[in-house]
Amino acid sequence: MSELPGSGLVARARAVAPLIAREADEIERTRRLTPSVVAALIENGLYRALLPRSLGGAEAAPEAFMQMLEEIAKADASTAWCLGQCTVCAMIAASLDHDTAQEIFNTAPGILAWGAIAHEARAVEGGYRVTARWDFASGSRQASWLGAHVRILRADGTPRVNADGSPEVRTILFPAASATLHDVWQAIGLAGTGTDSYEVNDVFIPERFTAFRDVPSGLREAGPLYRIGTGPAFSLGFAAVSLGVARATLDAAIALARGKHPSLAAGAMRDNGAVQGLIGRTEGDLRAARAYLHATAQAMWRDLSATGEFSAAHRRAVRLAATWTIHQSAKVVDTAYHMAGATAVFRSNPFERRFRDMHAIAQQIQARDTHYEDVGKAILTETR
CATH class of the missing domain: 1.10.540.10 (Acyl-CoA dehydrogenase/oxidase, N-terminal domain)
Structure with missing residues (x-):
């Protein structure tokens, strides 16, 4: 192999x-x-x-x-x-x-970050001009380039549209030095991401520093990876992050249970049948979530590599697996946190931060409950 x-x-x-x-x-x-x-x-x-x-x-x-x-x-x-x-x-x-x-x-450090879609760029000779502010730019503090997804306006200010009548959206890229970053990320979790806001004022973006994001016909590279698109890739990546957080939190709870003798308890935590059963069930939940996510990614990659097509069915499968995995990971973290008792509330122990980080992850777009509705609707309208 x-x-x-x-x-x-x-x-x-x-x-x-x-x-x-x-x-x-x-x-x-x-x-x-x-x-x-x-x-x-x-x-x-x-x-x-x-x-x-x-x-x-x-x-x-x-x-x-x-x-x-x-x-x-x-x-x-x-x-x-x-x-x-x-x-x-x-x-x-x-x-x-x-x-x-x-x-x-390939100009050091060669790191690009961007935030959520918002605002417009006006078409001018040779490119676009834009004045705007965007949010949720994780990784922007390390980036040498920033990007933004914007709707395109003609020179007269009217929207440019695609063949199907939808607004034309492009990703524009510009040096980080062209932007002002605003330190706004005071959040419950993922505090270290520096997911700040950034803005530009009347910046000119040459045409070559723009692209249609996730449009297969615009790809220069033939590799199957780029057929997936950034949306599903974000879903798989952030679901994997949630698995890592859950694994570390459960491992910390297991280590604690091996050595802790709770006050007023008759025996050691490791000898408590309820704790043993809870660890066994939670371990099973975590392994099942990981297996499901990876099996979905493997099946998608196998078919994509063979056919060159990232199908709507695979897109839905990735969305469902990623959403469910993030939710299951949050349950694992909650269980481990509560299992640790009062130990978990101290910053000096490996629970409190991971608890906050996991719940910040679960609030992101990749974990929205509406994804279940989208998948359910597709299942109910499928013809057999």
Whole structure:
């Protein structure tokens, strides 16, 4: 069997995880990834996991990408979240001409981040002009380039539309130095991501620094990875982060149970039948969630590699598996947190931060309950 593309990233993630774990308190305190962590991620090529091979990237299979993020998330969720964000953003390189992509991703540090879709850019000679502010730019504090997804206006201010009448949306890219970052990320969890806001004022974006995101006809790269698109890649990546957080939290609860003798209890925690049963059931829940997510990604990748098509069925399957995995991971973290008792509330112990991080993850778009409705509707309207 041939080696999975990007499989070496997993070993490199494990190798840098101890450094990240040591830096986790400082990451939380400063609400930024530390310079040593960023340097380690860059030196080990982890930011380049989904960058095309033609640009020196790993062009990793989804499973390798997911395993990489799991390993980092066990050490620190904020680091894994930023890494997942920026690696998926790099997939847009497949929609840019080679020289433009080379300029963005092969000029150190070669990191791109972006936020949510919002606002408009006005078409002008040779490109676009834009004045706007965007939110939720995880990883922006490490990025050398920023992007934004904007609706396009003609020179007269009327919307430009696609053939089907929908608004034309492009991703615009510009040097981070062109933007002003606003320190707004005061959040319950994922504090170290620095998911701040950013704005530009009358910035000119040359045409070559724009792309139609996730449009197969606009791809320069032939690899199957880029047929998936950034939306499903974000879903798989952030679900993998949730698995890493859940694994680390449950492992901490198991370690605690092995050594703790609760006050007023007759025996050690490890000898309590209720604790034993709870750990067994929770372990099963976590393994089932991980198996489901990875099986979905494997099936999608196998079919995509064979046919070159990322089908609507696979898109729904990824959305369902990612949403359910994040929700199951949150349940595992909740169980481990409550199992730890009063120990869990102290910042000096490995529960409180992971509890907050997991619940911040569960509030993101990838975990919305409406995804179940979308999948359910498709199931009910399918013809057999």
